[in-house]
Amino acid sequence: MSTLSFRNIWVEYGDQIVLERINLEIASGTFLSIVGPSGAGKSTFLRLILGQEKPSQGTVLLDGKPFPAEPGPDRGIVFQRYSVFPHLTVLGNVLLGYEFAERRLTARLLGEPRRKAVEQSLALIEAVGLGPHRDKYPSALSGGMQQRLAIAQALAKRPRVLLLDEPFGALDPGTRAQMHALIKPLWRDLKMTIVMVTHDIKEAFGLATRLIALDRVRRDPQAPERFGARITYDLDLTRDGAVPVLGFIRAEAEARS
Amino acid sequence: MPRAMNVVPSRGSRIILALLPFLLIALVYVIGSAERRAANPDDKLLPPVSEMVATTKRLAAEPDRRSGEYVLWADTAASLQRLALGLGISALVGLVLGLAIGLLPVAGASFGTLVAVLSMIPPMAVLPILFIVFGLGELSKVVLIIIGVTPMLVRDLSLEVGSMPREQLIKAQTLGGSTWQVAIRVALPQIMPRLIKCMRLMIGPAFLFLISAEAIAADVGLGYRIFLVRRYLSMDVILPYVAWITLLAYLFDLALVFIGRRAFPWAYEQEARR
Structure with missing residues (x-):
C-alpha cells in the first residue's frame, strides 16, 4: 500500500x-500524470513527494x-538526465542499491552476497532490455538506454512510489514509444504508484x-x-x-x- | 591548396615534427658551445656535450671520494622521497577536505572561506617559519610542498564535488545511500580523474617548492647540488641536472596520464565523446 x-x-x-x-x-x-505549462510547479510538486x-x-x-x-529508498526517481552514475557500468549502477543496503560501512559486496545481488541486478537489467550492455559505461549508451538503466536502478529498491520527472522528454519519438511499452507492464507487475511529470499531453x-x-x-x-x-x-x-x-x-x- | 587549419600531419611526420624543435635546440647549443670554446678554451658557460657526459658518468657511476655515495642517485633518491611524501600527503588531505567541503554544506560554510584565504598565502613566504618550527631536516621540506600544493587541491576538488549534478546525489539517496556511502561510492570515484589532472598540473609547483627548500637548507638533493656547484660555475653539472629533473617531471606526467586512463576509463570515454 x-x-x-x-x-x-x-x-x-x-x-x-x-x-x-x-x-x-x-x-x-x-x-498519475501531471501536466501544465512551464513554471506551474509540476517539478515542485514532485520534489514535495x-x-x-x-x-x-x-x-x-x-x-x-x-x-x-x-x-x-521508498521513493524512487528517474530524472530527465543525470540519473545514472557515469563511473559505474550498467551492472554497477544497478548493483549499487543493493550494496548501499547491505554494507553500511564499505558499500561494497564481495563473494556470495555479491553473487546473489548480481543475479537480482541482472534480472532487472534483462527486464529493461539492457542484457547485452551490462559491462558498458553510461557514456557508451544512447539516451533511451540510459533512461532504461535509470529505471532498472530505481526498481532495485522496490520503491513504493516511483517518480518520473519528464523521463522521456529528451528521447526521439521512436525510443519514447519503446519506453512507454516498457514502463506500463513494469508498473502493472510491480504494483507501484507512479507519479510522472510530462510536457507531452x-x-x-x-x-x-x-x-x-x-x-x-x-x-x-x-x-x-x-x-x-x-x-x-x-x-x-x-x-x-x-x-x-x-x-x-x-x-x-x-x-x- | 587546403586551408592551413585543415592540414593534418600523418603519424610518421608527427613524430618528426615533434623531434625537430629539440634537434634544433641541440644544434644551436653545440654550435654555440664550439664557438665559445674556440674563443676561450677555459670557457665554463657552455660546456661541450662530451664534457657533460663525462661529468654525468662520474656523478652517476663513481662513488664520491669523500662520502662514498653515488652522488646523482643519492640526490635523486632524497629529492624523490621528499616529493612523493609531499605530493602523497597533499593528495590525501586534498581528497578528504575536498569531499567534506564539497558534499557537506556545514563543512563548506565553515572551511570554504578559510581554504580560499589560505591558498592565497605565498608558500615561500612561510618557509622561514617552517625552518624555525620544523627545523632544517626533511620535515620542513615536505611541509613546504604540502602547504604549496594542498590548498589548491582542496579548492579544486571541492568545486568538482559541488559541480556534480544535483540529480545524481538525490538519486543516490533514493537508492538508500547514507552521506558516508554517497561520499565513498559516488563522489570520491568521480573526483579521482580530477585529482589526477590536478596532480599533473602541480608537479611543476611541487618541484619548485622542493628545489627552493633544498637550495636554502639541505645536505643532499637535486636542488641542493645545483645550488652547491653554482659557486664553481659548474655548468657541466647544472645542465645535466636540470635535464634530469625535467625528464623526471615529464615521466611523472606520463605515468599520471597512464594511471588515469587505466583506472578511470569511463572518464576518458566521456571526454572522447565530447
Missing part, C-alpha cells in the same frame, strides 16, 4: 507563491504518515490512469507571482472517456479494487 495524501499544501519562496491550496489523494497503484522540498503549509502523507524531509493520456493539470487560476498582471498554481483538471482515465474525478470517491474505489 502506498497512498499519497496532500492536505492543503502551499509552497512559497519568499513573496513568490508556487503552489496554493493543493488537496489531493493519490490511491495506491495509481499511474521526494522530500527534497518542504511545503510552507500543509502536510504530505504517505499511507497516512508523514515521511522524513529527505529522499529515501499524448503521453500523459496514453500511460496514466489519472491525470491532473496544474495552472494558475488567478492572475494579477502587476504581480504575476502573487498567486500560485492549483489543480485545474483532475481526470480519471480508466473509463472509456476521460471523466473528472469528483471528490475523492473514485480514488477510494480504485484503492479498494
Whole structure:
C-alpha cells in the first residue's frame, strides 16, 4: 500500500507563491500524470513527494504518515538526465542499491552476497532490455538506454512510489514509444504508484490512469507571482472517456479494487 | 591548396615534427658551445656535450671520494622521497577536505572561506617559519610542498564535488545511500580523474617548492647540488641536472596520464565523446 495524501499544501519562496491550496489523494497503484505549462510547479510538486522540498503549509502523507524531509529508498526517481552514475557500468549502477543496503560501512559486496545481488541486478537489467550492455559505461549508451538503466536502478529498491520527472522528454519519438511499452507492464507487475511529470499531453493520456493539470487560476498582471498554481483538471482515465474525478470517491474505489 | 587549419600531419611526420624543435635546440647549443670554446678554451658557460657526459658518468657511476655515495642517485633518491611524501600527503588531505567541503554544506560554510584565504598565502613566504618550527631536516621540506600544493587541491576538488549534478546525489539517496556511502561510492570515484589532472598540473609547483627548500637548507638533493656547484660555475653539472629533473617531471606526467586512463576509463570515454 502506498497512498499519497496532500492536505492543503502551499509552497512559497519568499513573496513568490508556487503552489496554493493543493488537496489531493493519490490511491495506491495509481499511474498519475501531471501536466501544465512551464513554471506551474509540476517539478515542485514532485520534489514535495521526494522530500527534497518542504511545503510552507500543509502536510504530505504517505499511507497516512508523514515521511522524513529527505529522499529515501521508498521513493524512487528517474530524472530527465543525470540519473545514472557515469563511473559505474550498467551492472554497477544497478548493483549499487543493493550494496548501499547491505554494507553500511564499505558499500561494497564481495563473494556470495555479491553473487546473489548480481543475479537480482541482472534480472532487472534483462527486464529493461539492457542484457547485452551490462559491462558498458553510461557514456557508451544512447539516451533511451540510459533512461532504461535509470529505471532498472530505481526498481532495485522496490520503491513504493516511483517518480518520473519528464523521463522521456529528451528521447526521439521512436525510443519514447519503446519506453512507454516498457514502463506500463513494469508498473502493472510491480504494483507501484507512479507519479510522472510530462510536457507531452499524448503521453500523459496514453500511460496514466489519472491525470491532473496544474495552472494558475488567478492572475494579477502587476504581480504575476502573487498567486500560485492549483489543480485545474483532475481526470480519471480508466473509463472509456476521460471523466473528472469528483471528490475523492473514485480514488477510494480504485484503492479498494 | 587546403586551408592551413585543415592540414593534418600523418603519424610518421608527427613524430618528426615533434623531434625537430629539440634537434634544433641541440644544434644551436653545440654550435654555440664550439664557438665559445674556440674563443676561450677555459670557457665554463657552455660546456661541450662530451664534457657533460663525462661529468654525468662520474656523478652517476663513481662513488664520491669523500662520502662514498653515488652522488646523482643519492640526490635523486632524497629529492624523490621528499616529493612523493609531499605530493602523497597533499593528495590525501586534498581528497578528504575536498569531499567534506564539497558534499557537506556545514563543512563548506565553515572551511570554504578559510581554504580560499589560505591558498592565497605565498608558500615561500612561510618557509622561514617552517625552518624555525620544523627545523632544517626533511620535515620542513615536505611541509613546504604540502602547504604549496594542498590548498589548491582542496579548492579544486571541492568545486568538482559541488559541480556534480544535483540529480545524481538525490538519486543516490533514493537508492538508500547514507552521506558516508554517497561520499565513498559516488563522489570520491568521480573526483579521482580530477585529482589526477590536478596532480599533473602541480608537479611543476611541487618541484619548485622542493628545489627552493633544498637550495636554502639541505645536505643532499637535486636542488641542493645545483645550488652547491653554482659557486664553481659548474655548468657541466647544472645542465645535466636540470635535464634530469625535467625528464623526471615529464615521466611523472606520463605515468599520471597512464594511471588515469587505466583506472578511470569511463572518464576518458566521456571526454572522447565530447
